[in-house]
Amino acid sequence: MATLDDLKQKRDQLNARIQQVEARERAQQKKADDKAKVLVGAAILEEVKAGRFQLQDLLGVMDRFLSRPYERKAVLGEDGQGSEVLHRLTGRE
Structure with a gap:
C-alpha cells in the first residue's frame, strides 16, 4: 500500500509533467x-510593392x-513617412 509521502511524490511528478x-x-x-504574423506581414509588403495596397494606408x-518608440522609428522612420527599411521592402527606395 502506498504511503501518503509516496502519493504526494507521484502527484508532484505528475504536476511537473503536466x-x-x-x-x-x-x-x-x-x-x-x-x-502566421510573418507571412501576413510579407503578404502586405508584397501588396504595397505591387501597388495593390497604398503605402500611405500601411x-x-x-x-x-x-x-x-523604437518600433515606430524602425517602421515609420523619423518623419513618419516610412523608414529606409520599409521603403526598401516595398520597392520605394
Whole structure:
C-alpha cells in the first residue's frame, strides 16, 4: 500500500509533467502565431510593392498599431513617412 509521502511524490511528478506538456504546447502555439504574423506581414509588403495596397494606408495602420518608440522609428522612420527599411521592402527606395 502506498504511503501518503509516496502519493504526494507521484502527484508532484505528475504536476511537473503536466507543466512541461503545457509549456511545450504554448511554445508550439507561439511559433505558429509568429509564423502566421510573418507571412501576413510579407503578404502586405508584397501588396504595397505591387501597388495593390497604398503605402500611405500601411503607414496609417502602423501609426495606429505601433506604440513603442523604437518600433515606430524602425517602421515609420523619423518623419513618419516610412523608414529606409520599409521603403526598401516595398520597392520605394
